[in-house]
Amino acid sequence: MEIEGRIWFKKKGKNLLGNGRVELLERIDEHGSISKASKSMKMSYKAAWDMVDAMNNLSDEPLVQKVTGGKNGGGAQVTEVGKELINTFKKFKEFYNALLLKVDEDELSNDNHLSLIRKLHMKSSSRNMISGHIKEFNTAEYNTKVELSISDTSSLFAIIPTATFVDMDLKKGDKAFALVQESSIMLSTQEPHGISARNILKSTISALKTDAVSTEVKLSIGKNTLTSAISNDALESLELKIGQEVYSIIKATDIIISI
Numbered sequence: 001m002e003i004e005g006r007i008w009f010k011k012k013g014k015n016l017l018g019n020g021r022v023e024l025l026e027r028i029d030e031h032g033s034i035s036k037a038s039k040s041m042k043m044s045y046k047a048a049w050d051m052v053d054a055m056n057n058l059s060d061e062p063l064v065q066k067v068t069g070g071k072n073g074g075g076a077q078v079t080e081v082g083k084e085l086i087n088t089f090k091k092f093k094e095f096y097n098a099l100l101l102k103v104d105e106d107e108l109s110n111d112n113h114l115s116l117i118r119k120l121h122m123k124s125s126s127r128n129m130i131s132g133h134i135k136e137f138n139t140a141e142y143n144t145k146v147e148l149s150i151s152d153t154s155s156l157f158a159i160i161p162t163a164t165f166v167d168m169d170l171k172k173g174d175k176a177f178a179l180v181q182e183s184s185i186m187l188s189t190q191e192p193h194g195i196s197a198r199n200i201l202k203s204t205i206s207a208l209k210t211d212a213v214s215t216e217v218k219l220s221i222g223k224n225t226l227t228s229a230i231s232n233d234a235l236e237s238l239e240l241k242i243g244q245e246v247y248s249i250i251k252a253t254d255i256i257i258s259i
Contacts, residue, residue, distance in 0.1 A: 005096065006018065006019065007019075007089070007092060007093050007096055009085075009089060011058045011059070012058065014054075014058055015054075016055060016058045016059065017055065017085060017089050019167060020051075021051060021055060022086055022089055022090070023041065023163055023167070024037060024038075024041065024043075024048060024051055024052070025055075025063060025064065025078050025082055025086055026078075026086065026163075027040050027041060027163075028052075028064055028076055028077070028078055029077070029078040029082075029083070031075075032067070032075040032076065032077060033075040033076055034048050034049055034052060034064070034075075034076045035048075036075075040142070041163075052064045052076075059081070059085075061079065061081045062079055062081070062082075063078065063079060063081060063082035063085060064076050064077070064078055064079065064082060065077060065079055097169075128178075128179065128180040128181070128182065128185070128226045128227055129177050129178070129179055129258075130148075130150050130156065130177065130178045130180075130221075130224045130226070131150070131175065131176075131177050131224075132148040132149050132150040132155075132156065132175075132176060132177075132178065133148070133149050133173055133174065133175055133176070134146065134147070134148060134149075134170050134171065134172050134173060134174045134176055135147045135148065135149040135155060135172065136172070137165070137170065137172075139162055139165065140162065141162065142161065142162055143159050143160065143161060143162055144159070144160055144161070144162045144165040145157060145158070145159050145252065146158045146159075146160060146165070146170070146176075146257055148176060148178050148257070150178070150221075150222070150224060151222045151223070154201065154221070154222065156178050156199055156201075156250070156255060157198040157199055157252045157255075158178060158252050158253075158255035158256070158257050159252040159253050159255075160256070160257050165257075168257070168259055170257075170259070174259070175259070176257055176258065176259050177257070177258045177259070178255050178256070178257060178258075179255070179256040179257075179258055180226065180250055180254060180255055180256075181254070182216070182227050182228055182229035183229050184250060184251070184254035184255075185219075185226060185227075185228035185229075185248050185249070185250055186228075186248075186249040186250070187217065187228055187230060187234075187238065187240070187246050187247070187248060187249070188238075188246060188247045188249060189238050189239075189240075189244075189246055189247075190247070191247055192247060192249060195249070196251070197249045197250060197251045197252075198250075198251065198252040199248075199249065199250040199251070199252065199255070200247055200248070200249055201221050201247065201248040201249075201250070202221070202245065202247060202248075203219040203220060203221045203226070203245070203246055203247065203248045204219065204220045204221075204243065204244070204245055204246075205217060205218065205219060205220075205240060205241065205242050205243060205244045205245075205246060206218045206219065206220045206225070206242065207242060208235070208240065208241075208242060210232060210235065212232075213231070213232065214229055214230065214231055214232060215229070215230055215231070215232055215234075215235045215240075216228070216229055217229075217230060217235075217240065219246070219248055221248065226248060228248065
């Protein structure tokens with residue numbers, strides 16, 4: 001069992017700094033622009049500006065300030081106070097994570113309810129959760145490809161933002177979970193060829209549940225179970241039956257990695 005927590009710096013009862021805000025500040029520092037920083041995080045400019053405005057209003061001194069003029073027509077930069085606060089946050093986070101690691105794992109394992117609560121909490125955010133271990137990863141400037149070993153012979157591939165990968169501090173051999181939405185799992189009765197999806201898993205249909213519009217397809221993949229949501233027209237076209245072998249197709253970009 002593992003324990004995970006998140007750190008927030010607060011002031012006057014309001015959130016000043018957290019993981020997301022630290023990442024935004026670092027992107028602003030990198031790009032010299034709130035607009036470019038927000039685009040790199042796939043965040044709206046308004047959301048980014050509101051976040052910066054909230055931090056500046058709470059801080060005794062601005063964390064971000066506008067830059068006018070210059071060949072690029074101005075932009076924004078993180079102040080020295082902002083940079084110092086980022087460093088303080090990161091050091092405190094390292095200390096906090098080290099503190100969590102000191103918790104006696106055996107002592108926690110004696111209470112089975114804790115394990116159940118943790119599992120139920122993770123499942124609340126996604127119907128599909130597959131456990132595995134980090135086998136390989138390939139990091140680039142913006143995205144990282146992660147190979148998650150889910151059995152002796154099978155792996156799942158996910159593409160996640162490099163900033164997120166670094167923030168999670170993942171290493172080879174670390175335990176992790178792949179979270180997949182039902183609608184992101186496509187099915188084929190024949191082994192697909194010439195498609196861009198990275199994950200093609202041989203599966204067996206263990207249950208079918210149909211309503212007026214769609215069908216839930218329960219899939220057994222080794223010791224793992226996934227649920228796919230397909231239309232009733234697709235169910236009829238594919239002529240799916242319980243016990244039938246099919247191929248589950250998942251794009252690497254549709255997989256969320258969690259620890």
